[in-house]
Amino acid sequence: MITEGPLRDADERLGPWITGSRLPDGAAEFLADLGGVAIAVPVLAVVVVYAGWRARVAGTFRWWLAPAAAAVAMASVPALVIPLKELIGRTGPPGMDGSGYYPSGHTATAMVAYGGAVLLLLPYLRGTYARRELLIACALLNFGVGLGLMRRGYHWPLDVVASWCLFGMVLRGMVLVVARYGRRPGSGSDSPQPK
Numbered sequence: 001m002i003t004e005g006p007l008r009d010a011d012e013r014l015g016p017w018i019t020g021s022r023l024p025d026g027a028a029e030f031l032a033d034l035g036g037v038a039i040a041v042p043v044l045a046v047v048v049v050y051a052g053w054r055a056r057v058a059g060t061f062r063w064w065l066a067p068a069a070a071a072v073a074m075a076s077v078p079a080l081v082i083p084l085k086e087l088i089g090r091t092g093p094p095g096m097d098g099s100g101y102y103p104s105g106h107t108a109t110a111m112v113a114y115g116g117a118v119l120l121l122l123p124y125l126r127g128t129y130a131r132r133e134l135l136i137a138c139a140l141l142n143f144g145v146g147l148g149l150m151r152r153g154y155h156w157p158l159d160v161v162a163s164w165c166l167f168g169m170v171l172r173g174m175v176l177v178v179a180r181y182g183r184r185p186g187s188g189s190d191s192p193q194p195k
Contacts, residue, residue, distance in 0.1 A: 011156040018150045018157065019093070031148025034141065035106030040113035044074055051120035065182045069174045070116040076170055077112055081105045081163075093153045104155045107163035110145040114138050115171045 033039060048067040055063035081103060090102035118138045125131050146160035 011158050014157050018147070019153045021151055023147065023151050025152070028148040028151035031144040032106060032152050032154060033148075035104075035110035035145040035149065037109055040109045041074065044070060044113040044117050047117035047120050051124070054124055062182050066120055066178045069177050070120055073112050073116050073170050073174045074109075077105070077108045077167070080166065080170075081108050090156075090159070093156055095153055101155055102159045103162040103166060104146070104149060104159040105163075106149055107142075107146050107155070107160045108167045110142050111164060111167040112170060114141050115167075116174065119171065119175060 048070055052067040084103055085100035088102050089099040091099050092101040118134055122131055149155045150157055
């Protein structure tokens with residue numbers, strides 16, 4: 001169904017429409033590059049260190065848990081993407097050689113790196129406006145990475161959407177782990193309590 005059938009037909013109809021869009025090549029390439037390991041992972045690494053430092057200084061119970069969960073989520077990208085690419089063996093858009101395009105690794109990297117960074121920063125932001133704007137910026141950034149990958153013809157739309165769905169669940173798992181294990185034993189609160 002992924003390599004042939006109605007989903008592939010939809011990709012083949014939608015893909016050329018996106019690659020033929022008016023988004024300039026340079027802008028599309030820049031957006032696609034934002035999903036690369038060389039850019040996205042260092043952003044997450046800086047935020048992991050910052051969030052760990054802030055939580056430790058504040059005396060937060062299990063201060064290391066949220067940063068460690070974000071690092072594990074990032075490590076899950078190649079652990080999940082590479083076997084899925086091998087198992088499914090989906091060919092790429094016209095002009096791309098070989099197979100292994102589903103799901104998109106760049107989309108997955110961006111989703112976890114930028115999404116994980118935002119989840120780590122949210123507790124340190126005051127007010128709903130700042131939180132909402134950061135979430136909107138993260139969503140737009142991830143959409144831009146996916147659009148850039150499709151516009152440049154590196155991935156089919158389904159490759160990108162599959163990574164958003166799969167790694168959205170990975171980020172949800174990160175949130176659940178921190179909520180469950182980041183609180184003091186016997187505490188009724190879902191949030192970590194300072195010492």
